[in-house]
Amino acid sequence: MQDSDATRLNRLLAAAGVSSRRGSDVLIAAGRVTIDGVVAEVGARVTPGQKVAVDGRIVHAQRQIYLMLHKPGGVVTTASDPQGRPTVIDAVHVRERVFPVGRLDVSTTGLLLLTNDGALADRLMHPRGGIRKTYHALVRGIVSDETASRLAAGVDLDDGPTAPAEVRVAGRDAYGSVLELVLREGRNRQVRRMCEAVGHPVRALRRTGYGPLRLGELAEGASRRLTERELTDIRRVTGLDVEVRSAHARRGRQAR
Ligand code: URA
Numbered sequence: 001m002q003d004s005d006a007t008r009l010n011r012l013l014a015a016a017g018v019s020s021r022r023g024s025d026v027l028i029a030a031g032r033v034t035i036d037g038v039v040a041e042v043g044a045r046v047t048p049g050q051k052v053a054v055d056g057r058i059v060h061a062q063r064q065i066y067l068m069l070h071k072p073g074g075v076v077t078t079a080s081d082p083q084g085r086p087t088v089i090d091a092v093h094v095r096e097r098v099f100p101v102g103r104l105d106v107s108t109t110g111l112l113l114l115t116n117d118g119a120l121a122d123r124l125m126h127p128r129g130g131i132r133k134t135y136h137a138l139v140r141g142i143v144s145d146e147t148a149s150r151l152a153a154g155v156d157l158d159d160g161p162t163a164p165a166e167v168r169v170a171g172r173d174a175y176g177s178v179l180e181l182v183l184r185e186g187r188n189r190q191v192r193r194m195c196e197a198v199g200h201p202v203r204a205l206r207r208t209g210y211g212p213l214r215l216g217e218l219a220e221g222a223s224r225r226l227t228e229r230e231l232t233d234i235r236r237v238t239g240l241d242v243e244v245r246s247a248h249a250r251r252g253r254q255a256r
Contacts, residue, residue, distance in 0.1 A: 006045035009033065009052065018054055027054060064117045065096045066231055069223040070215060071112045077103035088112060092223045101125060101210075102186055110135075110207030111215040113234075114223075123238035124211070130184040131237065134209030135191050136170065139200040143169050143177040147198050151181070155197045159187060162194055176203060211237045 013024035013033070025042050027033050033040045034053045046052055052059045071077070075086050077100050088100050092114055101113040101121045115121055124131055152167040166182040177200065181191055192202045208215045212233035218224060226234070 006047045009035065009040055009044045009046050010042075012046050012052060013054070013059060018059055060117075063096065065094060065098055065115060066117065066120075066226040066234075067092050067094065067098060067114045067223050068213060068215075068218065068226060068230075069112045069114060070218040070220050071104055071109055072221045073107050073109050076106050077112065088114065091221065104207060105189060105192070105205070108205045108207065109220060110205075111210050111213060111218075112207070113210060113213065113226075120235065120238060120240060123240060124234070125186075127185070129238060131186075131211045132209065133183050133186065133207060133211075135179075135181045135183070136206045136208055137179045137181060137191055137195060137202050138176055138204040139179060139195050139202050140176050141200045142172050143179060143198075143200055145169065147200070148179065150198055151179075151194055155194050157187075157190075157193050157197060162187075162190065176200075182209075 009028060010021040010024040013021075013027070018024060018027070024033075028040055028042045028044070031039050032055050034056075035044060035046055036050050037053075040052075069088060069092055071088055072091070075088055075091055077088050079087060079089050079099060081087055085106070089098070092098065096116055098114040098116050099121070101115060101124050104110065104112055113124070123129055148167045148169050152165050154162045154164055163183075163185050165184070166180075168180050169177055170180045171178040179195070181194075183190060187193075191205055195202045206215075213226070213230055
C-alpha cells in the first residue's frame with residue numbers, strides 16, 4: 001500500500017460530515033475514534049479498507065447509495081467489459097462508485113441492486129443468507145403441474161441437485177408457459193439450467209423480486225434510489241438492522 005493512498009483521519013472524518021477537521025481532532029483526542037477497532041491518535045492516517053468508527057459507529061467516507069435498476073437485455077453485470085458491451089454501471093447515472101449485488105446473465109432483464117455499501121452487499125450475496133429471488137420465465141412448451149412440482153422439489157444439475165424452491169405456472173398459451181420461480185440459491189444460470197433440465201428451455205427471463213424488493217412498474221433501463229422503507233426492509237432480512245440497533249443500545253448504556 002502506498003503511503004500516498006493514506007488520508008489523514010481528521011480529513012476523512014470531515015469529508016464524511018462528522019465534524020470539522022479541528023472538531024474531529026477533539027474527538028480523536030478524547031479517544032472516541034477508532035481505526036480497525038484500535039483507539040486512534042491525533043495525526044493518524046487511514047488507508048483504504050480500514051474501518052473508522054466514532055463512538056463505535058462506522059464512518060462511511062462516501063455517502064452510501066442504494067439503487068434499483070431494471071436491467072435491460074444486452075447489458076453485462078460487470079463494471080467493465082473486455083468486449084466493450086454496455087454495463088450496468090453505464091446504465092445508472094450516479095457520481096458515486098457503485099457495484100452490482102450479484103449478477104444477472106446478459107440476456108436476463110429485471111431487478112438488480114447496485115450500491116457502495118460493501119457490508120450490506122456481502123450479506124446479501126452470502127449463500128447462507130438465502131435471500132429469496134423471484135423470477136418470471138417464459139419457457140417453451142406447456143409445463144404441467146407435475147413438472148412444476150419437480151422443479152420445486154429440486155432437479156439434478158451438473159453442479160449438484162437444486163434446493164427446494166417455489167414454482168408455479170402463472171400462464172400457458174400456444175407459445176409456451178410462464179413460470180414464477182422463487183429461489184434461495186444463486187448458482188450460475190440456475191433458472192435456465194433448471195428449465196432446460198425438465199425439457200422447457202427459457203425464451204425470456206426477468207427477475208421481479210430480490211428479498212423484500214419488488215421491480216414493480218420501473219421501466220426497463222430505468223433506475224431509482226431505494227426508499228427508506230425498502231432500505232429498512234432489506235437491512236432487516238440480512239440482520240444488519242439488529243446489529244445497528246444493538247450498537248446504538250450499547251452506546252446508550254455506556255453513556256448512562
Ligand atoms: N438464473 C439464470 O438462469 N439467469 C439469471 O440471470 C439469473 C438466474
